[in-house]
Amino acid sequence: MLTENPRVVFAKRPGNSIPIPGEHVIFESSHSTIDLDGVPLNGGYLTKTLMLSPEPFMRERMRELSVPSYSTHAVLGAPLVGFGLVVVLRSEKEGIKPGDRLYGLTPWEAYTVQPYIEGRANYNPAEAPDYTFDVDALSLQIVPDPKGAFPWTRYFSVLGAPGLTAFCGFEGCADAKPGETIWVSSGASAVGMVVVQLAKAKGLKVIASAGADSKVEYMRSLGADVSFNYKTTPIAEVLKEHGPLDIYWDNVGGKSLEVAIEYSRLHARLIMCGAISEYALPYEQRHGIKNTNMIFKKRLRIEGFLVPDLAPRLAPRFYAEMPLLLAQGKITAKEYISEGLSSGPEALAAVLREGGNEAVGKPIIRVALD
Known part of the structure; x- marks a missing residue:
């Protein structure tokens, strides 16, 4: 018996804009069907999607084919691929059984025969830039049932990709010491809210910013010492009063980075996690940093990171420490x-x-309850 398999498809590259629903990214309710009892598994397993996680890195994968970056390109006409929680319906794979729940990269569709191979015929690792990692490396992994200690949704925040990003970047790059001052831009975001809490646990003074008053209150509830709306309060005004900075956690790039450089202390560390302000802008419209001379004058350390670089060393600590702290x-x-x-x-x-x-x-x- 055939069952409809709705999906969200990458239909058109968005160029320099945010992907527009219905144009670049399209929901298809009845494009394809699947035989849940008879579809060949070929040694794999059939999953039902329970939850999905929209993430900024998905926009980077929609870039033009001529533009290199740290990830492979998304495939036109195929479902979007992002982090998700799935449950196994049938399995021919050793170690995976029906009822298991897995978290990792999965296509945005209701049912999938795993492992899902996205555009592999068009991907040649030998031709990829040496700073590119294959998104298929972040494959589905079985996650334990929290048994009421915390909701399953935590696998998308504290215990998922955002939490791991925050943990790896903070523990791997910040070199934080009690009493230091950190500014976390986009401090109410999935990554930022974890950084705020990790920094407070380490004994830092935390300045956090966001673009809505409701988020300002949330950051304050997480323990941020100074919480402000950058759309209504000038960043420089806040940093002048509450800085200088020992650490800057950058989720936004652009003008914010320039101001952070201006108000950094000698030997400050600037951790580059994202640049949401620039993802949809052409190069000629992006903010040019005008005070780069302060980098050597203040002997600043500016460091970018990607989770796959740090996870081999820090993921074991993350999976040992964070579930306990959460519980x-x-x-x-x-x-x-x-x-x-x-x-x-x-x-x-x-x-x-x-x-x-x-x-x-x-x-x-x-996507589904069970």
């Missing part, structure tokens, strides 16, 4: 839920808008 209530998270796969295109667009939206917490798309 004990020492680390917390907030999420907001969009219902149904049809909400996917707009949920992704909202993540990519600078300042996001008024909703607070990690965005999650709930």
Whole structure:
């Protein structure tokens, strides 16, 4: 018996814009069907998608084919691929059984025969730049049932890619010491909210910024010592009063980075995690940093990172420490839920808008209950 398999498809490259729902990213409710009982598994396993996570890195994969970056290109006409939580319906793969739940990269569709191979015929690792990593490396992994200690949604925030990003970047790059001052831009984001809490646990003074008053209150509830709306309060004004900075966690790039350089202390560390303000802008419209001379004058350390570089060393600590801290209530998270796969295109667009939206917490798309 055939069952409809709705999906969210990458239909058109967005150029220098945020992907527009219905044009660049399209929900298809009845494009394909699947025989859940008879579809060949070829040694793999069949999964049902429960939840999906819109992430900024998905926009980077939509870039033009001529533009190199740290990830492979998304495939036109195929479902989007992002982090998700799935449940196994059937399996021919040793070590994976029906009922298992897995978290990792998966296509944005209701049902999938795994492992899903995205555009492999067009991908040649030998031709990829040496700074590119293959997104297929972030494959689905079985996750334990929290058994009520915390909700499954935490695998998309504190215990998922955002939490691992925050942990690896902070522990691997910050060299933080009690009493130092850190500014976390986009401090109410999925990554930023974890950085705020890690920094407070380490004994730092935390300055955090976001683009909505509701997010300012949320950052304050996480323990931020100074929490402000950068759209209504000048960044320089805040840093002049509450700095200088020992550490800057950059999620936005552009003008914010320039101001951070201006108000950094000698030997400060600037950790480059993202640049949401620039993802959809052509180069000629991006903000040029005008005070780069201060980098050598202040002997600043500016360091970019990607999780796959640091995870081999730090992921074991992350998976040992963070679930316990979460269960004990020492680390917390907030999420907001969009219902149904049809909400996917707009949920992704909202993540990519600078300042996001008024909703607070990690965005999650709930596709199915079980």
